[in-house]
Amino acid sequence: MNTITSTSPNSQGAVMGKLSWKMPVTYGLATVLALFFALNASGDARIRLNDRASSIEIPDFTVPSVATLWIFFAVILLATIWSVISTMGRGKYAQLGRILDKTAVIVVAILTVFGFLVFAGGGSAGAITLTSTLGITVAISTPLIFGALSGVVSEHVGVVNIAIEGQLLVGAFFGVMAASFFKTPYMGLIAAPIAGALVGSLLALFAVKYGVDQIIVGVVLNVLCLGLTTFFYGTVMSDNAESFNTNQYSLATIRIPGLADLPVIGPMLFDQTILVYIMYIAVVLLTIFLYRSRWGLRMRACGEHPRAADTVGINVNRTRIRNTIFGSAIAGLGGAFFTIGQGLAFTDNMSAGNGYIALAAMILGKWHPLGAFGAAGMFGFAKAVALLMPNLHGGIPSQLVNMIPYIITIIAVAGFVGKSRPPAAENIPYIK
Structure with missing residues (x-):
């Protein structure tokens, strides 16, 4: 039987689809x-x-x-030209394009950020303190990474965890409360994930068991957590600050000999508290178990095709409930970094929107632990740069400086995230 293959331009256009100018435009803005x-x-x-x-x-x-x-500009301009050629070529340079596209994204992002630093530091009496900035990046990124990992676990099982903001907040609250009451920060490390898990239990109860819209439940839980922590902060904590809200019991840094002495990255990575090391381990273990274990396969099955998972004997709702609580405990543990992880007392609304940034990092990272780690680190670095700016260029308005992390996050999500697809059964209750 002969097969007729159409080679007309119209048929090729139908197969190729519409041209996407998102990356060329993004590179153009960077240029x-x-x-x-x-x-x-x-x-x-x-x-x-x-x-x-x-x-x-x-x-x-x-x-x-x-x-x-000018060198940075030339390199970014070349990346922009390549992006236009690759887009216009419609797959003619597919093999070369896959390599160059990934490289171009990284190079353009790095050169744009460091170009801003060189511009701000040019002629300034201050120095671009790269190592200290990277250390601040880790401090800012740690709760974001925990929150993003919480979202990865919950959404892979089919539950949208908007309540990460509230889970970070109660983790910070109960972490410092337990540490102050028992006079040891390690009790705070136990109390914080338990507090996050309790919030996750409410999310699982209403969203999974009773089928309430997951986003609505998450928003309500955020308001509930803010209201409860504000109330108890203004009453119990304020009246008994020495017993329930002191910064005397914070986690000590653990310096890893040899590795901590490495130039530039040593102090950033290997002179940290145990909470940061737990974060490193969590990223690695989740990356492995999510895609290389029976537990991860069951999770992803419940988030992608719960009906098929049910037919092979997986209890879908039970799997969703357990992993929603587990993911919420991860967020609660991240909230402890705001208090006992940095040696700070609890303050009202301490999470300050970091839960929502963690959700953006999860989406930017395409629901992958390593991707979420990198995206949260990008936001942390942007915020660290914003803190560095007043020492380099006093002429930049403070309002603009404070906007830098959020502008970069919006540009990254809009321009660099590319095609990403959430789990198919996300926010869809499963009724057997």
Whole structure:
């Protein structure tokens, strides 16, 4: 039997689909930004790689701002041109394109961020303290990563966990309360995930057992957690601060010999509290077990096709309930970093929207633990850069500086996330 194959341009266009100009436009915006930096730069930028806790002395070095930024602009412009050619080529450069596209995203993102730092630090008396900025990045990113991992677990099983914000908040609250009452931070590490799990139990009860819309339940739980913590903070905690809300019992840093002395990354990665090391382990274990274990397969089956999972003997709703509670406990543990992880007392609304940023990081990371880790780290780095800015360029309005992390998050989600698909049965109650 002969098969007729159409090779007309119209048929090829139908197969190829519509052109997507999202990446070329995103690269184009980065090119305009790089050009602005290059045209307005002046002086030299001083970069500091040494950290006070490091045993290896690395002298500061300077780079010419104008020349450096013109090089950055040229590289970003090449990436933009390639993106346009690749888009117009419609698959002609598929094999080469897959390699270059991934490389271009990383290169453009790095050069744009460092271009901003060089622009801000050009001619400034202050130094770009890279090692300290990376250390702050870890501190800011840790609760975000825990929250994003919580979302990964919950959504892979088919439950949208909007309540991450509230789970972070109660984790911070009960973490410092338990640590203050028992006079040891390790009791806070036990109380925080339990508090998060209790909130997750309410989410599982209403969303899974009774089929209430998961997003509505999550929003209500966030309001409930904010109201309860605000009430008890203003009454129990304020009246008995020494017993329930002291910063005297915080987690001590654990310095790993040898690794902590590595230049630049040593203090950032290997001179941290046990909570940060738990976060590293959680990312690795979830990445392995989610895709290489029976538990992970059952989870993903319940989130993708619960009817098929039920036919092979998996109790869908029980699996959803258990993993929603487990994911919520992860978020509660992350909330403890706000208090006992940083040596701070609890304050009203301490999570300050980090739960919603964690959800954005999960989506940007395409529901993968490593992707969520990277996306949360990107936001943390952007916020650390915003904290560094006043020391480099006092002329930048503080309002604009505070907007930097959120602007970068919006650009990343809109431009770099690409095609991503949530679990098919997300926010769909399963009735047997």
